Amino acid sequence: MTDPKNPSPGKALIVLGCPEVPVQQALALHLSHLLTKQGFAVHATGNPAVLNLLRVSDPEKRYLPGMSVLEKCIEEIVEKKRDSDLCVVFAHSDAGISYAATVRHLLPSSRLVVIIFGKDPETLAASADFPCEKIVEKAVHNPMQLKKKINEVFGWAA
Amino acid sequence: MGCIENLKYEMILPLGASFRECREYVEKHFVEFWYVDPGYKLFDEYIIGLPPIALGIEGAKIVFPYTKPCHGTYLLAIEDGDEADRVRRTARKKK
Numbered sequence: 001m002t003d004p005k006n007p008s009p010g011k012a013l014i015v016l017g018c019p020e021v022p023v024q025q026a027l028a029l030h031l032s033h034l035l036t037k038q039g040f041a042v043h044a045t046g047n048p049a050v051l052n053l054l055r056v057s058d059p060e061k062r063y064l065p066g067m068s069v070l071e072k073c074i075e076e077i078v079e080k081k082r083d084s085d086l087c088v089v090f091a092h093s094d095a096g097i098s099y100a101a102t103v104r105h106l107l108p109s110s111r112l113v114v115i116i117f118g119k120d121p122e123t124l125a126a127s128a129d130f131p132c133e134k135i136v137e138k139a140v141h142n143p144m145q146l147k148k149k150i151n152e153v154f155g156w157a158a
Numbered sequence: 159m160g161c162i163e164n165l166k167y168e169m170i171l172p173l174g175a176s177f178r179e180c181r182e183y184v185e186k187h188f189v190e191f192w193y194v195d196p197g198y199k200l201f202d203e204y205i206i207g208l209p210p211i212a213l214g215i216e217g218a219k220i221v222f223p224y225t226k227p228c229h230g231t232y233l234l235a236i237e238d239g240d241e242a243d244r245v246r247r248t249a250r251k252k253k
Contacts, residue, residue: 016227017227018227018228020228046227047226047227047228049228050227070227071203071204074197074204074206075204077197078197078199078204093227093230094174094176094177094230094231095206095225095226095227095228095229095230095231096227097177097208098177098206098207098208098225098231099206099225099227101177101196101207101208101209102196102197102206102207105195105196105197105209106196106197127176127178130208
């Protein structure tokens, strides 16, 4: 929980791709859990299927208290009703990179971390030629190696 | 596809086209094309993509990339003279 000696680091937005790659949902909950512990107010966005998977996994909303569908979230960002100090985008397809580029453009001063995974992440990572931090790992079913890299980037490595 | 799904559209490039392929197709196949940034509103939806996003216009027909998380990017065409005129007024010619 938030350390009273340290003010909240701000808001974090987790942007999720299509849920067809299983590691994504597990890592989203992991990420949200640790960001919340660090003091971030976390919000997640994605399509209805991925949000429903997370709702089923987190019935009491302990890990992801705030969620909204992508179209609504993008609308709120464009209309300046939502901003974020940190954006983490999960991308395992060209569409994911498009969403990351959109977030980069709409929230230019946010820290943007793009987690690029799936079967061929290197090719995909090469197409993300806009300013961002990239975490790249071939991962489909087993989240452990990608989790390790995420923890290193966010300073959670044991 | 939200509101755009309810409109009468023609699919120029099918599901799975990359955003780069969509931009290159528009630049190569349309005499009139314009550039916008992500978040530009078209047919009441905010356009997603890597800037600059190329929109082609042929008469009243607008050709634009449309991205959905599960499917990737489609290049669609929709006839709408008023919206085409609005693009001409609000988009830019240069990348």
